[in-house]
Amino acid sequence: xxxxxxxxxxxxxxxxxxxxxxxxxxxxxxxxxxxxxxxxxxxxxxxxxxxxxxxxxxxxxxxxxxxxxxxxxxxxxxxxxxxxxxxxxxxxxxxxxxxxxxxxxxxxxxxxx
Amino acid sequence: xxxxxxxxxxxxxxxxxxxxxxxxxxxxxxxxxxxxxxxxxxxxxxxxxxxxxxxxxxxxxxxxxxxxxxxxxxxxxxxxxxxxxxxxxxxxxxxxxxxxxxxxxxxxx
Numbered sequence: 001x002x003x004x005x006x007x008x009x010x011x012x013x014x015x016x017x018x019x020x021x022x023x024x025x026x027x028x029x030x031x032x033x034x035x036x037x038x039x040x041x042x043x044x045x046x047x048x049x050x051x052x053x054x055x056x057x058x059x060x061x062x063x064x065x066x067x068x069x070x071x072x073x074x075x076x077x078x079x080x081x082x083x084x085x086x087x088x089x090x091x092x093x094x095x096x097x098x099x100x101x102x103x104x105x106x107x108x109x110x111x112x113x
Numbered sequence: 114x115x116x117x118x119x120x121x122x123x124x125x126x127x128x129x130x131x132x133x134x135x136x137x138x139x140x141x142x143x144x145x146x147x148x149x150x151x152x153x154x155x156x157x158x159x160x161x162x163x164x165x166x167x168x169x170x171x172x173x174x175x176x177x178x179x180x181x182x183x184x185x186x187x188x189x190x191x192x193x194x195x196x197x198x199x200x201x202x203x204x205x206x207x208x209x210x211x212x213x214x215x216x217x218x219x220x221x222x
């Protein structure tokens with residue numbers, strides 16, 4: 001079974017731009033969560049989508065948004081990028097039958113200049 | 114505020130020794146706990162999950178859960194240099210997952 005895939009793997013943007021990241025979960029997994037990881041703040045929860053609905057949201061500004069499609073693929077968008085948005089963005093998929101076990105994709109390394 | 118606490122380390126152990134990683138959590142409602150291993154520059158990899166009090170063993174790894182003390186630990190027996198990584202403890206709170214800051218483990222040859 002293929003794992004979680006994320007594209008692109010690396011991205012360089014400038015302040016004020018916007019960015020869209022993509023995540024394809026493990027086949028059969030309907031839950032997709034997004035996390036931001038920085039050296040200073042660790043791994044922080046952004047939001048979770050299940051069956052195309054945002055089920056939960058972390059404490060991030062409205063510049064961070066997401067969506068999920070009917071095939072469970074998810075996208076995350078960050079608008080008006082700031083230098084502090086430079087981070088590793090991780091997507092994790094979960095099956096309702098897997099006792100809450102989450103499996104991470106390789107991540108997208110975003111650098112904002 | 115739901116919190117998961119870990120000693121950030123670094124924890125250094127000699128090759129062949131037992132590495133002991135600890136985690137405490139603030140919410141008594143949490144029913145399941147997870148240990149992830151993250152190599153530098155890579156994404157977290159699930160290595161252990163534990164749902165009930167007591168020990169759970171998987172190869173060289175043993176997870177221990179004590180819900181009364183709100184404490185979960187990970188023991189790595191016969192530590193190898195390839196075990197050098199950051200170990201993250203995580204617990205679900207409602208629909209969220211909260212991760213600890215991670216403990217950096219260094220296994221010295």
